[in-house]
Amino acid sequence: MTFPRILPVGDAALVVEFGDEIHPDIHRRVLALDHALAADPFPGLRETVPTYRSLLVYYDPRQLSWDEARRLVANALARSTDTPMPEPREVEIPVVYGGEFGPDIGFVAAHTGLSEEEVVRLHTSVTYTVYMLGFAPGFVYLGGLPEALATPRLPTPRPSVPAGSVGIAGLQTGIYGLSTPGGWRLIGRTPLTMLDLNRQPPTLLQPGDRVRFVRIG
Amino acid sequence: MLEVLDGGWLTTIQDLGRPGYERYGIPVSGAMDFFALRVANGLVGNPPGAAGLEITLVGPVLAATAPCLVAVTGADLTFRVDGREMPMWMSVFVRRGSVISFGGRRRGCRAYLAVAGGIEVPPVLGSRSTYLPGRFGGWEGRALRAGDRLPIGPVSGHLPERAGRRFPPHRLPAYSDCPTVRAVPGPQDDHFPPEGLETFFGAEYRVSPTSDRMGYRLEGPPVARRRAEIISDGVPPGAVQVPPDGQPIVMMADHQTTGGYPKIAMVITADRPLLAQCVPGESRVRFAAVDVAEAQRRYRETMEMLERSWE
Numbered sequence: 001m002t003f004p005r006i007l008p009v010g011d012a013a014l015v016v017e018f019g020d021e022i023h024p025d026i027h028r029r030v031l032a033l034d035h036a037l038a039a040d041p042f043p044g045l046r047e048t049v050p051t052y053r054s055l056l057v058y059y060d061p062r063q064l065s066w067d068e069a070r071r072l073v074a075n076a077l078a079r080s081t082d083t084p085m086p087e088p089r090e091v092e093i094p095v096v097y098g099g100e101f102g103p104d105i106g107f108v109a110a111h112t113g114l115s116e117e118e119v120v121r122l123h124t125s126v127t128y129t130v131y132m133l134g135f136a137p138g139f140v141y142l143g144g145l146p147e148a149l150a151t152p153r154l155p156t157p158r159p160s161v162p163a164g165s166v167g168i169a170g171l172q173t174g175i176y177g178l179s180t181p182g183g184w185r186l187i188g189r190t191p192l193t194m195l196d197l198n199r200q201p202p203t204l205l206q207p208g209d210r211v212r213f214v215r216i217g
Numbered sequence: 218m219l220e221v222l223d224g225g226w227l228t229t230i231q232d233l234g235r236p237g238y239e240r241y242g243i244p245v246s247g248a249m250d251f252f253a254l255r256v257a258n259g260l261v262g263n264p265p266g267a268a269g270l271e272i273t274l275v276g277p278v279l280a281a282t283a284p285c286l287v288a289v290t291g292a293d294l295t296f297r298v299d300g301r302e303m304p305m306w307m308s309v310f311v312r313r314g315s316v317i318s319f320g321g322r323r324r325g326c327r328a329y330l331a332v333a334g335g336i337e338v339p340p341v342l343g344s345r346s347t348y349l350p351g352r353f354g355g356w357e358g359r360a361l362r363a364g365d366r367l368p369i370g371p372v373s374g375h376l377p378e379r380a381g382r383r384f385p386p387h388r389l390p391a392y393s394d395c396p397t398v399r400a401v402p403g404p405q406d407d408h409f410p411p412e413g414l415e416t417f418f419g420a421e422y423r424v425s426p427t428s429d430r431m432g433y434r435l436e437g438p439p440v441a442r443r444r445a446e447i448i449s450d451g452v453p454p455g456a457v458q459v460p461p462d463g464q465p466i467v468m469m470a471d472h473q474t475t476g477g478y479p480k481i482a483m484v485i486t487a488d489r490p491l492l493a494q495c496v497p498g499e500s501r502v503r504f505a506a507v508d509v510a511e512a513q514r515r516y517r518e519t520m521e522m523l524e525r526s527w528e
Contacts (some may be wrong), residue, residue: 006405010483011512013453015404022448049239049451056451058493061486061516065508134449134475137243137351141449146376178351190248193460195241197353203241 004077006070011061012046014069016077017124018130022143025038026053027131029080033073036080040070048102050207051132052141060201088129090210093175093190096217097123101189104154105134108185109167111151119187122146123213127172130209136165138177138195138203139188142211157183166213177203218282218369219332224362225277225319230336230355231329232268232468235344239474244353245454246346249430249493250327251290252519253291256384258290259306259527266368267335268345270361272328274496276319277361277500279330285369286333286376289398290384292325292494306389310334310380327495333372333379348471350431371498388522393499395421396491400457401480401512405447408479409459413441417457417465417481418506425464426498430471433492435502439463439482449477455484457504467492485512487519 004018018082019026032052037057044063049056059069082216097120098105101143109116128142153169158181165176165186176182177195194204205211222230231254234247249253255265257332276294277313288308291298297318303309305328310349311317319328338345338356356365406414422435440463445516452458458478463464468476469492484492485507495502507515507528 008401008509009404010401010455010479011509011516012482015451016452020448047237049474050452055449056239056453058453060238061513062520065513068272081292087369132449132475133240133242134451135242135473137241137348139242169273174271180350201241202342204241207240 006073007055008066012113012152013058014073014140015056015110016073019053022052022131023195024129024143025085027129027143030055031082032085033082034207035079035085037073037186039083040064041077046071049050049177051198062135080106088208088210089206091205092212092214093192094216095188095190095213095214099189102166102187104167104185108149109150113154114148119149120215121185122196123173130205130207130211133203136178136180139180140175140177140194140205140206142173142175145171147171151185152184152186157181161186162189164192164194166190185188219285220280220282220360221277221280221361221367222280222316222367224324224360225272225367226275227273227394228277228361229271229347229349230268230338231271232344232345233266234470235342235348238342239451240518242472242474243351244344244348244470244472246348246419246470247344248292248329250329250490252390252412252523253329255326255332255523257288257290258525259523260306260382260384261286261331261333262334262379263331263335265523267331268338269329269331269336271391271423272330274322274326276328280316281313281315281317281368284313285311286372286379287311287317287330289328289330293323294328295320295323296328301398306384308380308382310377314356324394326496327493332369333376334372337368337370350471356518384526389524390490392491392494394496394499395503397422397503397505398488398496399485399492399507399512399515400504401509402482402506403480404455405479406481408444408447408499410441410443411480413443414481416440417502421501421503422465424500424502425493428497430469431450432469433467433495433497435465435467437464440465440481444479449475452476452480454485455486455489456480457482457484457501461501469493482506487512487515
């Protein structure tokens with residue numbers, strides 16, 4: 001397989017795949033194309049969804065055929081390599097770790113062989129990148145979790161996880177935007193409003209943002 | 218105002234959805250059968266995206282606190298005004314104090330009720346659609362229940378004169394209990410061996426009783442896969458995901474915006490209303506492969522026909 005490749009996604013979307021792995025360089029190329037399309041949108045472009053290694057592009061099939069849409073996106077792709085990207089934002093997320101806000105911190109400690117204190121220290125020791133928002137409204141997927149903290153998901157998801165919960169699933173860490181069912185191991189919670197439907201954009205974090213967790217409480 | 222005397226099984230306010238927010242994890246939502254909602258709105262003189270009611274399987278009981286013009290389309294749930302059955306796919310004048318109700322279900326899953334002026338709840342991110350899992354949009358983010366009082370937007374002209382407008386039956390989609398739904402293979406069709414694609418496009422699937430506005434789970438011959446998972450990426454409505462058990466799931470209006478199961482095919486937009494009218498636990502469905510150009514022709518035809526119908 002050679003990347004990038006542009007594939008049709010039904011009659012109203014296409015996807016540009018940049019690779020087949022989770023890697024910061026691949027993600028940067030996803031964001032570069034997203035940025036190029038936002039900076040100079042073509043008529044008929046509806047919306048884009050950046051994810052780990054691909055960009056989903058919705059277009060209006062009454063204005064553009066698949067061939068036309070593919071050509072316009074290929075042009076933007078060529079342009080995107082030399083479009084300057086804005087500096088990523090740096091955002092601090094305050095988190096109360098453990099206790100009732102992080103009911104799985106004990107499991108994470110036991111699983112990783114660390115103390116709860118070391119789990120917190122490691123989790124707050126690095127800068128993460130927002131890879132994508134998805135699955136549910138405002139859920140933030142972060143890359144860069146120290147490998148020592150990797151812990152599998154719950155065998156059975158909780159019926160309800162409070163908004164703002166910070167969790168670990170495998171090598172990922174993430175933040176719940178809304179109260180939803182969820183299977184990530186919860187280690188803490190932020191008091192920040194991650195999703196506000198009266199705000200534009202509605203989420204506090206955007207793909208590409210750099211995030212540091214800060215312990216409070 | 219429409220006063221809800223009984224909410225029915227699952228009645229929600231829906232318009233054509235809130236596009237533009239999938240990058241924030243917020244699905245488009247909106248009417249599952251966009252065709253039926255657009256026609257209902259057209260019959261009462263609304264713009265196509267006005268908010269109406271999506272009525273699932275068992276209809277509500279509604280009292281009109283003022284005269285209004287309504288139209289019911291989609292599933293046939295025996296539409297009645299003051300106990301008398303009224304035609305569907307037609308604008309109907311409802312007097313002040315009259316009661317709209319529904320009898321038994323004859324066919325389909327979702328009926329749509331549009332009222333001239335539209336249902337005027339406050340929009341959330343540009344749409345009045347209810348998104349039940351997120352508990353936002355529509356009426357307090359939930360299904361209607363007794364005691365809710367739905368405000369109706371302003372209307373002009375003499376309403377009784379606008380009653381009796383019909384949508385020609387020969388222009389309806391091929392609604393059926395066992396429809397053949399067209400789908401474009403991909404975007405991850407290369408994650409499936411040839412026999413996986415043959416199974417999916419050859420077999421008949423039952424729509425599982427656990428299907429809902431988020432997704433239609435299908436039961437039938439398991440689809441063989443080459444690779445278990447993909448790295449999570451964007452999932453549009455209409456995407457057919459195949460999880461490890463090989464039983465396909467079609468993403469519907471309230472779909473999750475990203476996912477890690479390979480997508481074998483995309484249901485064409487023009488045929489999504491056929492799927493929306495499939496009854497969980499009852500309907501059976503087959504898929505037929507078409508290419509993108511064909512899918513786009515069908516979409517343009519459908520939209521042009523819908524627009525021509527109101528000239």
